[in-house]
Amino acid sequence: MKVAIIGGGIAGISAAMNLLKNDDYSVDIYEAKNNLGGRVFSMPSGHNNQIIDNGKHIMVGAYHNFFELLKELGTYQFIRCQDNLEVLLQSQEYSFTLQSGKYGDLALVQSLWKFQKASTSEKIKLVKFFVKLKIKAKNLDKYLTEIKDLTVEEYLNKNKISTEFIKYIFEPIVLATINTTIQKAPAELFVQVMTKAFFSSPENQKLCFSQVPLVDLFIPLADKYPKRLKIFTNSLITKIRITDKNFGVFYNQQWLNYDAIILATQHNFIKKILATSYLHDLLNVKSLHFFREVRTNSILSIYFWTKQKFMEGDFRGFVGSTIHWIFKEKRLKNCYALTVSSADDFTVFPRDFVYNLALASLEKIIPEFDRSKVEHHVVYLDKFATIGINPQIEQFRPDNKLVKGIYFAGDWTNTNLPATMESAATSGKMAAKILQEDFAT
Template sequence: MTERSVIVVGGGVAGIAAALRLSERGARVTLIETRTKLGGRATSFEDSRSGRWIDNCQHVAMGCCTNYLDLCDRLGVSDQLTWTDTTWWVEEGGRTSTIRPGVLPAPAHFARAFASASFLTLGEKRAIAGAMHAALRTDRESQTDETFAQWLAAHNQPAGAVAKFWEPVVVSACNLDCGRVSAASALHVFQEGFLSHKSASRIAVSKVPLLRLYDKAETVIASAGGTILLRTSVSRVGEGSVTLADGTELHADRVICAIPLDRAARFVDGEIRQRDDRLRAAAAHLTHSPIIGVHLAFDRAVMETPHAVLVGRETQWLFRKDGAGTRIHAVISAADAWVSLPEDEIVDRVMRDIRACYPRAERASISEARAVKEKLATFGATTEFERVRPATTGDSELILAGDFVQTGWPATMEGAARSGYMAAAAALGMETDAMLVPPLRPRVVARMIGKRAFRPQMRTPRL
């Protein structure tokens, strides 16, 4: 137990994770959040048109998200997640391929499902199998200088395999297309999320609005002795102090800055920024990638499966939001081409994709539609950014947390939770990985093939 006092600025998943682990260890924690609720970008709001609580966008976790799942456990909300080990890939006309792990051990657990999938030709399947084998043997940390498109080209991937398989997986997981995302980030997804373990690719979605998951954090952190200041903005972040927007100064032994990178670069004390290059270098290469979530209600059932990947369509994923299949949530990641469109055009485009893949939707009429644009949804995991992605600690006392911190993960709730656990450990004077939940242990065959791929390591940012 420690008597250390720690201020955590920002109550998204990263800030919640840090505050919770610190409170559990007896630190005196003050968590400061500008909004009325915790949760940050993983959030819900009351839709003024329908009066329903809806999420800004469907958030998906996977079996490989060991730290995020640990956080859910500590918050007592694991039973609010619903799981499936299957993905349904729907082509134009409605033909559906069911991809679920078979009896073979990882990394061959999807071999049978892929062999019988209808959306890929035999040549495309062979090429994908070859690239998966190569992905298992690739040391992803050495791949920060090339894009995933370059990596795919070097591994002879035909255009059909890229368009129908690699692109939808990468865009959904990294929120950036193969031409822009760093190969290190994309390879991480395939190594940790698909190849290492049968359970890694299981998909979890929340049964309740996201806000209700993170609401629990208030009581859990408070009952562990922490203080939560909501509706409170920080205007300056120092090493042992922060200044609130109303001018109040708060002091602590350590400060964890868990606000998005662009804001951190603005609010962190200028003197710290001069001494500690982490923020300047990363902010200089920061780009954002948008996501659009579209909530739809129909007068009849449209969709039978819990979710679907739409093959070759701009709308990448659909999620069924009720048992009947009349409520659907559509997700468009890396939505640069869509963000400036008005809502009715976005809904039209999504409907074109839905009707193409679900002929029964032709006769359905829409009773509710709401498109939510998140222009700054995530940072862009480009090669330029990955090279300077900031570490938890640096040349000052300032501790950073947030999905942008160097965790190896794309901008995800797992990345945010990991960064929070790493920041908590740093604030307690421990090694940053001391409180991390280890990844799923790769199965023996995957380990034998992928000796280099699964070697744990942290990159040194090239400032």
């Protein structure tokens, strides 16, 4: 079986690796850019020849499919996870550490009990909510159907969670994982995140980070299957076709034939590619609705280098601030990364204005920080960082199969996960599985 994969991001890499485990398969990956990794990439910082990523990427221990992929590529060794979940959440007037330990949920509840901005009765309501989630997790699909129309804000209010708990705990979780506000994020995805990561095992709760530039995680793919895998970079595919016998990819002014194609591009390229061969007529109502309605959400990242250290610890989450996270970039001396999720409001402003606004916010929240000590900075604003998910869009995320022989893979497909690296890895794995099942008979 010969399969073409269009798009060499995590979803495309995951699909390729999962197909190539089967000796009967050979794969050609076509990638528009000059290297693999897609929306995860690294670039020169313009400072001391140092390489930075296109934004700090947070992972959690529950990224099972993404980590499985890295293990197969031999690069999982470059991922470091916390011993136990520990996150400092800080506003201008209060800071609080959300912690877990080897006793998992119990330790988490214990740390939440120390939260001084909630009364005892509000804490009891939160514990009741956790217990309810634990019980509902046993029959999760049914519960998710019950809450499918709710946003996170509506859902938390319904469960009588106090405003301060929402502000200090749930807003940061939702922004970091779903890249949107609690007013828009679907309760369904929030519950998936809570049950799969925050209220599962201590292993799943931990936060993890790459110790190397992200792009290095995927380099070994090129030599992994020398006989059965070909990677064509700088290869933008604009047309595919379907015939009685096989499927075609238009490349270098000619049609190349395959037994199947996996479209592993961002969602906005899919319709364009399908439209060239009238294949979009095959999309079902659900997918058509998705492609018509879906929008993207931005992420703002600012890297800066200071003359001296100004903060203890490796990272912090900010509450009630313009900026959401700060990370110490441990592999680079005195380098820090700021992150703003759901950053669409910033897209209209000049980069210098955005930089000054973000650093002024940092000065307010960490008074030890002094803007005049910054030696170099890079502002990177990605307008297409993730799809913007709300309860309606979540219902319409397309499945992996268009017809026998044409499949979708990408963080935007129906994985029941936020649009993350884990969703991309899961989607690629699912596409490869369905394809193999289709052709097994």
